[in-house]
Amino acid sequence: MKKLTLTLLLLFVTLLGFGQNHNHAFGRKINFPNVEGYVTLKADLHIHTVFSDGSVWPDIRVQEAIRDGLDVISLTEHLEYQPHSADIPHPNRNRSYELAVRLARNSNLMIVRGSEITRSMPPGHSNAIFIEDANPMLKEEAMEAFQEAKNQNAFVFWNHPTWTGQEKDGIAKLYDLHRDLISKGLLHGIEVVNMDTYSEEALKIALDNNLTIMGTSDVHGLIDWDYETQHGGHRPITLVFSKERSIESLQEGLTAGRTVVWYNNLLVGKEENMNLLLDASLKVEKVEYPGNTSIAHVTIKNLSDTEFELRNLTDFSFYDMADLVKIKPQSETVIKVKTKDILSDFDLEFEVMNAVIAPKAHAKLTLHVARTDN
Ligand SMILES: [Zn+2]
Ligand SMILES: [Zn+2]
Structure with a gap:
């Protein structure tokens, strides 16, 4: 029994170890x-x-x-x-x-x-x-x-x-x-x-x-x-x-x-090229207002291998984070936006902190968000 416990413990530790490598999972x-x-x-x-x-x-x-x-x-x-x-x-x-x-x-x-x-x-x-x-x-x-x-x-x-x-x-x-x-x-x-x-x-x-x-x-x-x-x-x-x-x-x-x-984690390019890459890399997948709330759950998919660091430029605030949002590579991230009223569509605007387009200047990104749950 002790042996089994030890085996299970070892298995758990091993799995934990693999889990820590998850951001490498896409190869x-x-x-x-x-x-x-x-x-x-x-x-x-x-x-x-x-x-x-x-x-x-x-x-x-x-x-x-x-x-x-x-x-x-x-x-x-x-x-x-x-x-x-x-x-x-x-x-x-x-x-x-x-x-x-x-x-x-x-x-x-x-x-x-x-x-x-x-x-x-x-x-x-x-x-x-x-x-x-x-x-x-x-x-x-x-x-x-x-x-x-x-x-x-x-x-x-x-x-x-x-x-x-x-x-x-x-x-x-x-x-x-x-x-x-x-x-x-x-x-x-x-x-x-x-x-x-x-x-x-x-x-x-x-x-x-x-x-x-x-x-x-x-x-x-x-x-x-x-x-x-x-x-x-x-x-x-x-x-x-x-x-x-x-x-x-x-x-x-x-x-x-x-x-x-x-x-x-840095992208560097002329503005027009950076915009092409940002538009292709970050896609709004899903927009829902769950329950009876006026908090929009916006799912953003990152199709690239870089982690994006976005800074909120709108007046909206977020339900579970400050104005900085990390969008992990090759995965989906949910941003919970407090829109006060239930909106059929709105714009999210960000400064892309890891996308440099000139000395000390970062790319801007506008994501048009439209409800997908109605
Ligand atoms: Zn050389
Ligand atoms: Zn050289």
Whole structure:
């Protein structure tokens, strides 16, 4: 009997343990809904392997991306920095791309050819992706490398402008050389998120110069170790709103600036793109007035993998919480709204605290609520 009690106790403790992992229950694969008119492609376009200064072979990068449910990656080896070249000689700068394409051929993962133009500041480091051949990009002068990228019809973005290896104060600054690159159409995007950094200054540079907002892992070690995927963590990614699921459409979407970056629980993007994502992610499922009360129970479904933090902007107050509402990922949340009278429909307005659309500015969300119980 004692033994049985112990067994039951152990079982209970085990179940409790599983229960605590519940916000991981929807799995490791990253999920965001398609938005109005576009397919949402999940991209990590800044990654390293042993073919530059990373620690793993390209097959690991392909498998990590498949596990994360990504649509597309780019292995962007440093053109000018190859610390493993004594052990792994590789004069061909396309080699890691070629291996990754072969390794991904039986999956849905798309691989984009890319390279990191690795220079001191300015211009710092930049990724050229959608290139045709990395080898001719190896040039003496930085400007020549950017020109070669343009000749190959590349999309080029400025990497980690906030990196303390190049900017001691951690503040991204636009130099004359960058202005020159932008005016000549040689620079199209900027990393606002890189690895474990977020740059408000880079976001301002993106908005002021109409550059595409990018977020990447820039992973050198293992995704699992850097981002603790076993505890529900995830790498930073760029969501690209594309007309189709293809590399051509991806490039069109990036060039048009249709991105939202997902970093920890934060979303960063231009207002129009953020609005597309919010509209697709948060849906009013059910609106009921239970009993004889005038408290509307509004069920909101979150179709995305991020937890939304909403701040109430209306005069309504809520029955069981203050003005801050958390909408858990991939689940439903009920907000009990004290409407005083029973209303057939009304608007809920929120500031979305984890959706940044400009420095210190958050997206606004209006949910139109109509009764479903009459
Ligand atoms: Zn770099
Ligand atoms: Zn890098």
